[in-house]
Amino acid sequence: MNCKQCKESVLELLATGSTQIPLEVSDHQQTCRVCVDFHEAQARLFRSADAGLSVMVNQAVPPSLLPRVRTRLSQESVAGSGWFSHWSFAVVTTVAFLAVSVGYVRHRLENHLKSPEAGTVVSLSTSNSLPSARTSRMPVIASSNQKHRRASSVASPLVASETIPEVIVLPEERQAFARFVAEIPEEQEVALALTQPAPAPEEVPVQIALLQIDSLQLRPLEGTPRE
Amino acid sequence: MQELVLVQPGQSIEVATTRELERAGARAEFEDRLTECGPLAYRIAQGVLRNSADAEDVAQEALLKAFRSFHRLRDPHKLRAWLVRITFRMALDRRRSAKRREKRETQWAMPELRISPPTAEALAASSEFQIRLECAMEQLPEKSRLVLLLAAMQGYTLEEVSTMLGIPVGTVKSRLFFARKQLAEKLR
Numbered sequence: 001m002n003c004k005q006c007k008e009s010v011l012e013l014l015a016t017g018s019t020q021i022p023l024e025v026s027d028h029q030q031t032c033r034v035c036v037d038f039h040e041a042q043a044r045l046f047r048s049a050d051a052g053l054s055v056m057v058n059q060a061v062p063p064s065l066l067p068r069v070r071t072r073l074s075q076e077s078v079a080g081s082g083w084f085s086h087w088s089f090a091v092v093t094t095v096a097f098l099a100v101s102v103g104y105v106r107h108r109l110e111n112h113l114k115s116p117e118a119g120t121v122v123s124l125s126t127s128n129s130l131p132s133a134r135t136s137r138m139p140v141i142a143s144s145n146q147k148h149r150r151a152s153s154v155a156s157p158l159v160a161s162e163t164i165p166e167v168i169v170l171p172e173e174r175q176a177f178a179r180f181v182a183e184i185p186e187e188q189e190v191a192l193a194l195t196q197p198a199p200a201p202e203e204v205p206v207q208i209a210l211l212q213i214d215s216l217q218l219r220p221l222e223g224t225p226r227e
Numbered sequence: 228m229q230e231l232v233l234v235q236p237g238q239s240i241e242v243a244t245t246r247e248l249e250r251a252g253a254r255a256e257f258e259d260r261l262t263e264c265g266p267l268a269y270r271i272a273q274g275v276l277r278n279s280a281d282a283e284d285v286a287q288e289a290l291l292k293a294f295r296s297f298h299r300l301r302d303p304h305k306l307r308a309w310l311v312r313i314t315f316r317m318a319l320d321r322r323r324s325a326k327r328r329e330k331r332e333t334q335w336a337m338p339e340l341r342i343s344p345p346t347a348e349a350l351a352a353s354s355e356f357q358i359r360l361e362c363a364m365e366q367l368p369e370k371s372r373l374v375l376l377l378a379a380m381q382g383y384t385l386e387e388v389s390t391m392l393g394i395p396v397g398t399v400k401s402r403l404f405f406a407r408k409q410l411a412e413k414l415r
Contacts, residue, residue, distance in 0.1 A: 011408065011411070012404075012408075014407075014411070015404050015405075015407040015408040015411070016404055017403075017407070042411065045411055045414055045415070046407070046411060048356055048360075049360060049407070049410055049411065049414060050379065052356060052357050052360040053274075053360070053364075053375060053376070053379035054379050054381070055357070056273065056274045056277065056360075056361075056364075056376070056379070057270045057271070057273060057274040057376050057379050057380045058270065058379070058380065058381050059270070059273050059279070061265065061266040061269045061270070062269070062279060062283055064283070065265055065266075065269055065283050065286060065287065066261060066262070066265050068283075068287055069261060069265060069286075069287050069290050069291070070258065070261070072287065072291055073254060073257070073258070073291070073294055076291060076294065076295070
């Protein structure tokens with residue numbers, strides 16, 4: 001065994017923590033003072049390292065550690081139950097809010113469907129204002145509720161025309177009229193009055209005459225002295 | 228004396244009482260283990276941080292985390308292994324953040340120090356050796372550091388260390404061998 005091999009063996013021996021020196025190593029060290037010194041130095045180094053590590057990890061535990069942990073554990077338990085109550089409160093509040101919201105929406109929907117002024121039927125002419133164009137009339141329901149409007153628009157045109165007054169609207173005025181009717185669903189009387197058919201004209205001969213107003217006197221303009 | 232129990236709405240008294248009893252039982256069981264696990268956590272943290280106040284903080288946090296996960300860690304071996312890992316990790320994190328802070332604060336003022344390395348014999352004789360050892364430990368891989376710390380801890384055999392780390396005893400021995408060798412190289 002040469003010095004290099006001896007040193008390697010010594011290092012491995014010390015790293016394993018064993019105290020038994022192999023025979024080859026001890027034989028070599030009997031003849032080599034350098035290797036003996038190396039072994040002693042490395043043994044001291046390992047002993048110091050072990051002692052240092054032991055000092056590092058075997059320090060006395062501060063007496064405050066366990067009481068502090070116990071205190072934190074108590075707080076943790078209380079906080080845990082608090083968390084539970086917060087969660088349950090949040091869940092109950094959310095469920096209650098959802099129930100109230102659903103009830104309110106359903107109530108409004110039912111009221112809206114029951115109310116008589118839910119919609120106003122307006123018949124629109126597909127052509128101009130000629131009476132002969134009545135054959136192609138189609139009822140259009142104007143309402144503030146989109147859902148109701150959609151449902152009513154599929155109703156039979158015959159039924160609608162028999163029960164609800166109709167009005168003929170010029171094609172260019174249809175959109176404006178529909179908007180007008182839709183925007184005043186509350187004032188149904190006004191809407192109905194506007195949608196009543198116009199009375200038939202009486203057979204009265206047309207006369208042309210001067211307009212006379214007795215109380216009105218026309219005088220010539222009086223001029224100023226300068227004029 | 229009667230004990231007052233807080234009953235949540237929608238919950239019967241029996242359920243609340245059972246839950247309270249379970250919680251109290253778990254806490255009592257954990258407190259029993261605390262006498263063994265508390266020092267273990269503190270020593271691991273101290274081995275990494277070398278500062279008793281920081282080590283106490285880290286140990287405390289690790290123990291609280293263990294308590295929160297106690298329903299999964301009722302097995303004593305599991306709890307110890309989990310605690311060792313979590314404490315070591317938390318201590319490393321704190322050490323790194325402290326070093327970053329320290330570096331940031333002193334970088335502008337400290338000139339670069341170039342000290343010639345003294346011999347191992349001289350270092351061993353002085354208290355400076357401890358500082359050198361700490362520096363050498365920091366340069367080791369995490370696995371080697373942890374196994375060195377646990378093996379140096381009084382009261383734990385290699386078998387117990389292997390249980391804590393969840394690895395075979397042979398692996399512990401081999402890791403310890405290489406860790407000691409590396410440490411000696413860095414100290415030389």
